[in-house]
Amino acid sequence: MRIIIIGAGVIGTTTAWYLHQAGHQVHVIDRAAEPASETSFANGGLLHASHAEPWNAPGVVGQLLRWIGREESPLLLRAREIPRLTRWGLGFLRNSSRSRFERNTVVNTRLAIHSLRRLQALRRETGIRYADSQSGIIKIFRDAVSMEKALQASRLTADLGLRFSVLDPRQATALEPALADVAHELTGAIYYPDDESGDACLFTRRLAALAQQQGVEFEQGVSVERLQRDGDRLSGLITSAGPRTADLYILAAGSFSPGLARQVGLRLPIYPVKGYSHTAPVNGWRDAPTIPMIDDANKVVMSILDDRIRMAGTAEFAGFDTTLEHRRADNVFRQVLKTFPTLEDRLTPADLTPWCGLRPLTMDGPPILGPTPIRNLQLNTGAGHLGWTFACGAASLVAESVAGSEPSIPLDGLGYNRFA
Numbered sequence: 001m002r003i004i005i006i007g008a009g010v011i012g013t014t015t016a017w018y019l020h021q022a023g024h025q026v027h028v029i030d031r032a033a034e035p036a037s038e039t040s041f042a043n044g045g046l047l048h049a050s051h052a053e054p055w056n057a058p059g060v061v062g063q064l065l066r067w068i069g070r071e072e073s074p075l076l077l078r079a080r081e082i083p084r085l086t087r088w089g090l091g092f093l094r095n096s097s098r099s100r101f102e103r104n105t106v107v108n109t110r111l112a113i114h115s116l117r118r119l120q121a122l123r124r125e126t127g128i129r130y131a132d133s134q135s136g137i138i139k140i141f142r143d144a145v146s147m148e149k150a151l152q153a154s155r156l157t158a159d160l161g162l163r164f165s166v167l168d169p170r171q172a173t174a175l176e177p178a179l180a181d182v183a184h185e186l187t188g189a190i191y192y193p194d195d196e197s198g199d200a201c202l203f204t205r206r207l208a209a210l211a212q213q214q215g216v217e218f219e220q221g222v223s224v225e226r227l228q229r230d231g232d233r234l235s236g237l238i239t240s241a242g243p244r245t246a247d248l249y250i251l252a253a254g255s256f257s258p259g260l261a262r263q264v265g266l267r268l269p270i271y272p273v274k275g276y277s278h279t280a281p282v283n284g285w286r287d288a289p290t291i292p293m294i295d296d297a298n299k300v301v302m303s304i305l306d307d308r309i310r311m312a313g314t315a316e317f318a319g320f321d322t323t324l325e326h327r328r329a330d331n332v333f334r335q336v337l338k339t340f341p342t343l344e345d346r347l348t349p350a351d352l353t354p355w356c357g358l359r360p361l362t363m364d365g366p367p368i369l370g371p372t373p374i375r376n377l378q379l380n381t382g383a384g385h386l387g388w389t390f391a392c393g394a395a396s397l398v399a400e401s402v403a404g405s406e407p408s409i410p411l412d413g414l415g416y417n418r419f420a
């Protein structure tokens with residue numbers, strides 16, 4: 001079958017890989033000059049089944065409202081955005097009940113664990129390297145209530161195979177000596193040995209190059225302008241380089257998927273939640289952190305990507321505005337300093353490379369995978385804050401869906417039909 005994939009982020013590129021492996025003729029179209037130029041470019045780098053719960057935890061909406069307009073807060077809701085958020089926001093609110101949150105946590109964690117296994121298999125099969133590390137992830141806590149909430153979420157998913165161990169501050173420092181400066185502030189930590197990290201952009205570009213060598217066509221620098229529908233099928237695409245047709249189409253355009261889907265009558269409840277990162281060199285530091293970290297209280301993550309440190313965080317509800325506001329990016333760095341204060345002396349402002357991107361967040365948390373009412377259009381989008389983690393799992397599930405074979409994990413809670 002000839003398949004067109006719209007979008008060459010980590011999601012579209014992995015989808016191309018698995019569909020090509022299944023024997024299809026795959027053509028990827030992306031408006032950027034290279035794959036992974038948008039949200040997959042400089043994310044936190046964590047592959048974390050341990051942190052797969054949706055953002056709409058019970059109580060989050062109150063927190064969001066308290067933080068309206070507060071530039072220093074990890075979650076920022078811009079007042080001007082509230083009118084545009086109504087429909088998605090109500091859905092987000094509806095899904096923050098305890099029962100829905102727990103159900104979606106299970107859906108996401110199952111997909112994340114499956115995805116890590118697929119990534120490991122891909123590594124074995126191809127030898128692909130991407131500044132990857134398999135040293136697990138440590139989540140640190142500064143108060144007992146937050147630590148207990150995280151433990152509850154981990155216990156909820158332990159049956160799915162999520163392994164973790166609880167550490168007191170002394171044990172946490174023994175595992176990660178770089179935490180020594182703040183050990184006295186910590187309530188404790190949870191260590192997830194099966195989590196991983198790596199550079200999503202490097203991975204995507206290297207996988208795209210491998211796929212190209214094997215015959216997948218990447219048409220970069222071409223924008224999809226219009227989806228054309230004929231009854232219950234797509235008849236083709238209008239792109240900036242002319243019309244394109246295929247037997248089947250996969251929409252993997254991240255935060256821009258809803259705009260394209262709307263042209264053919266599909267409503268995707270996805271909102272672009274802006275986040276920031278900073279990347280800096282760690283050349284020659286003997287005492288650099290070695291284990292990727294999630295700081296629960298300050299809502300930031302840190303990973304070591306070979307000789308670079310990546311710090312990421314903040315969630316800003318500001319629509320499609322991708323302006324890089326240095327104050328927000330620096331806020332991420334300041335939050336990381338609370339755990340690694342010596343970074344301030346070691347890094348000059350010139351060492352820090354800021355970046356921002358839009359997380360394609362669904363209103364309930366899980367991504368949207370597989371068939372739509374349009375028979376030759378499938379989806380792989382809406383991976384939110386977890387697209388790097390979900391990539392190989394989501395892509396291989398879509399390839400199974402295209403083949404019509406039995407899915408490797410239950411698809412409940414992942415399909416477009418849940419919004420019908």
Ligand SMILES: Cc1cc2nc3c(=O)[nH]c(=O)nc-3n(C[C@H](O)[C@H](O)[C@H](O)COP(=O)(O)OP(=O)(O)OC[C@H]3O[C@@H](n4cnc5c(N)ncnc54)[C@H](O)[C@@H]3O)c2cc1C
Pocket residue numbers: 006007008009010011012029030031032035036037038039040041042043044045046047048222223224225252253254255256257260274275276277301312313356357358359360381382383384385386387388389390
């Ligand atoms: C600050 C931050 C930190 C994050 N940290 C992590 C993390 O630690 N772990 C994790 O798992 N996830 C993380 N994420 C989330 C993750 O980065 C995203 O979920 C993931 O990159 C989404 O991938 P995607 O392929 O769906 O979207 P994108 O990477 O945005 O790809 C979509 C592609 O579609 C193309 N496109 C869009 N519209 C069109 C069009 N009309 N025509 C042609 N092409 C089009 C774009 O050019 C783009 O290349 C983070 C995100 C942010 C912002």
